Amino acid sequence: MIKEITSFEEFNELSKSGKVLVDVYSKTCGPCKMLGFVLADLEKDLPDSVILKVDFDQNKEVVEKYDVASYPTILVLQDGEEVNRLKGLQQKPALKQLLEA
Structure with a gap:
């Protein structure tokens, strides 16, 4: 499941459910757009995985919590903790490999 995050509360709720891949991106970033296609393809192989898309400019609480300085940045969380x-x-x-480990 790929889910676009719209609030910090939603992020906190969804990021604590086992292993979660978080894509911190910007709508104006070329590599970020290409990564979106990679994630869509990944979802086909791992349909039970949780992939959260976090817009760098719209979700400052997430960016600050995980000290994200650039995009795209991929975070892998296990029960809400960065691994x-x-x-x-x-x-x-x-x-x-990260999601299956």
């Missing part, structure tokens, strides 16, 4: 972080455009195999 991994990748910066920049990532390929599907690397992201799939």
Whole structure:
């Protein structure tokens, strides 16, 4: 499931349910747009996974909580706690490995 986050409360609720991949992006960022296609393809392979999309400019609470300085940034959370972080455009195999680990 890919879910666009619209509030900090929604993020907190959804990010505490097991392993969650968080894509912190900007609508004006080229690599971020390309990553969106990678995540859509990843969702086809792992339909039970939770992928949250967080707009860097619209969700300052999330950006500050996880000290995100650039985009795209991928956070992997386990029950709300950060367990991994990748910066920049990532390929599907690397992201799939993070979610399956």
